[in-house]
Amino acid sequence: MDLKQIDYFLALAREGNMTRAARQLNVVQPALSMQIGRLERHFGKSLFDRTPHGMHLTPAGRTLLEHAAAIRREVDRTTEEMSRLDGRISGRVAIGMITSAAQSTLASSSAKVAERYPEIRLLVCEGYTDTLVEWVGAGNIDGAFVNMPKVPASLAGHAVLEEDMMFAFGAGNARTFPKRVSLDTVAGLGLVIPSRRHGLRKILDDAASEAGFVLKPRLEIDTLSAVCEIVATTDLVTVLPGVALYRALADRRLQARKIVGPSVSRSVAWVTNPRRIVSAAVTAVVDIIADDLISAASAAARAVR
Incomplete structure (x- = not known):
């Protein structure tokens, strides 16, 4: 062997x-x-x-x-x-990322890692929080960026980012929306959101349940880049975290509004196995990815009118 x-x-x-x-x-x-x-x-x-x-x-x-x-x-x-x-600083780094993080900043973060640390070999796996947490616990990857509420007691969770979920619609949408939109108003529109397998969907369903109603989306799509594209080219709308929206907002293909009554937020954490030593290479990679996620969320927040 x-x-x-x-x-x-x-x-x-x-x-x-x-x-x-x-x-x-x-x-x-x-x-x-x-x-x-x-x-x-x-x-x-x-x-x-x-x-x-x-x-x-x-x-x-x-x-x-x-x-x-x-x-x-x-x-x-x-x-x-x-x-x-x-x-x-060198070595192999294997990390997991939830979809909303991987599909937004991973490309730019990976390019920075390659430029700054040419001797680091980076492996990134995209997946749902439950799967990534299982892989961290089994020692298959060094750690993962996941939705915070899903971190089990057996693992170490380190807060990276807390951000609001935003109501988003295409720049060419025929409707006019106020600066603040209630969640129950969003529920009555043509909504495109992830399926129930997705961590973001659980956050949305829980918020709707607490407010006394059930979300009934027109489309359920887990590929967030596809959600943004559909919303940008139709009169359908979505609710996603700023990290997932910031590129389309920067390109002015989408517009976003704050959600109120209640507001909805999500937390991203970096999860590791306490039994596993975190190398200098892992720390270097995580610092770059975390900084890019925070920057993307901040840029999206500034774009909300």
């Missing part, structure tokens, strides 16, 4: 799909299958159950996952410590 096989195994365990794992590793699928087959022959056990719905770890695979993740962490930590002897 070598490090390449460990990396291939970890990627497949994380993705649960041969095609996605191969894409993440930047290899062809037969190469990934071959390495997984070698691992299974080495241990004399099946590591994955192959089903029409994906690849699922067997009991042997779950045992290997625990040890393989620990091996990879120790190798990365050793590599980083050796590099730091020369004053360099």
Whole structure:
């Protein structure tokens, strides 16, 4: 067993799909299958159950996952410590990000990491809060940016950002909206929001429930960039955090209003596993991403009229 096989195994365990794992590793699928087959022959056990719905770890695979993740962490930590002897920050950083963060500032943040820290190898996984928290707890990633209420007691949560959810509509929308819009008024419009699997939807549903009504959206779409595009080109409207809206607001394709009665906010946290040492490389990456998220939220807040 070598490090390449460990990396291939970890990627497949994380993705649960041969095609996605191969894409993440930047290899062809037969190469990934071959390495997984070698691992299974080495241990004399099946590591994955192959089903029409994906690849699922067997009991042997779950045992290997625990040890393989620990091996990879120790190798990365050793590599980083050796590099730091020369004053360099390097190593592999694997983080998770909720959709609203990943689809807004990730591109610019990643470019900054690449420019400032050329010896950092960055892996970013996008997902729902529940999934990301599970990965952090299992040691599959170094940490994750998630919606704060979902942080379990077994993990360490560090507040990054608290921002208001905003009512947004296309710049060409035929209707005129006041500077302050109540949540129940929004509920009566053609609303486009994420599905109930999405953390932002739970925040919206909880706020509506507390106000005594139920949201009945026209469209439910989890890809927030698509939500913004639909709202910008139709008379439909949305409620999203400023981080998800700020690019469209800056381009003047959307306009936004504050929500009142009640106001709705969300908190973003950086979550880590207390049993895992946070490296200098992880800290450097997190600082860049957090700063960009805060800047995006502030820019969106300034754009609200």
